Amino acid sequence: DTAVSQTPKYLVTQMGNDKSIKCEQNLGHDTMYWYKQDSKKFLKIMFSYNNKELIINETVPNRFSPKSPDKAHLNLHINSLELGDSAVYFCASSQGTSKNIQYFGAGTRLSVL
Amino acid sequence: SQQGEEDPQALSIQEGENATMNCSYKTSINNLQWYRQNSGRGLVHLILIRSNEREKHSGRLRVTLDTSKKSSSLLITASRAADTASYFCATDGTSFKTIFGAGTRLFVKA
Numbered sequence: 001d002t003a004v005s006q007t008p009k010y011l012v013t014q015m016g017n018d019k020s021i022k023c024e025q026n027l028g029h030d031t032m033y034w035y036k037q038d039s040k041k042f043l044k045i046m047f048s049y050n051n052k053e054l055i056i057n058e059t060v061p062n063r064f065s066p067k068s069p070d071k072a073h074l075n076l077h078i079n080s081l082e083l084g085d086s087a088v089y090f091c092a093s094s095q096g097t098s099k100n101i102q103y104f105g106a107g108t109r110l111s112v113l
Numbered sequence: 114s115q116q117g118e119e120d121p122q123a124l125s126i127q128e129g130e131n132a133t134m135n136c137s138y139k140t141s142i143n144n145l146q147w148y149r150q151n152s153g154r155g156l157v158h159l160i161l162i163r164s165n166e167r168e169k170h171s172g173r174l175r176v177t178l179d180t181s182k183k184s185s186s187l188l189i190t191a192s193r194a195a196d197t198a199s200y201f202c203a204t205d206g207t208s209f210k211t212i213f214g215a216g217t218r219l220f221v222k223a
Contacts, residue, residue, distance in 0.1 A: 040215065041215060041218075042215045042216075043201065043216075044213075045210055090155055092156075097205075099144060102158065102211065103158070104155030104156045107153075107154070107155055
């Protein structure tokens with residue numbers, strides 16, 4: 001059983017399109033995250049939700065909108081995709097805040113053409 | 114600016130050798146964590162060391178923390194080809210954020 005699963009694993013799309021990435025965790029955690037990893041492997045926090053409440057909202061374009069329908073799910077919707085959005089996006093979860101161990105999904109590799 | 118920065122950026126060693134990676138950070142922390150990322154996969158937690166601890170062991174891993182120098186090191190003893198991966202340190206900076214460094218890419222030659 002995969003603890004943190006995200007879909008799709010690969011996403012290839014044209015500039016200007018809108019796309020969504022879904023994430024689900026079955027660990028019973030109350031906090032979930034979205035990270036972006038660029039081509040140099042630098043991992044940067046984008047958003048975090050605790051009990052469905054947004055607690056971290058980093059400086060990302062407002063084309064990115066997270067949604068947490070419940071504690072086990074955190075989706076990421078991206079409007080008007082740009083070339084610079086190409087990266088690997090990781091979902092993670094933890095029990096409590098980021099001071100605790102985070103469990104990561106396998107990542108979604110987004111390529112914008 | 115980045116909270117955690119790893120050094121070296123890349124490391125290539127022979128199987129059986131020890132690998133040492135360093136991490137420096139800028140602000141006070143409650144704990145520091147090390148994660149491993151295999152190619153094409155998500156990060157996997159390795160070890161967490163609290164700010165009041167100086168050293169911690171887990172199998173072939175040894176982590177040290179020097180809060181006066183704001184630095185940590187990860188030692189992997191008797192490395193194996195399967196240890197080939199990127200290793201990241203992560204610190205719990207201000208608010209709820211975990212700040213990851215850019216990672217050290219370790220390549221262990223069989």
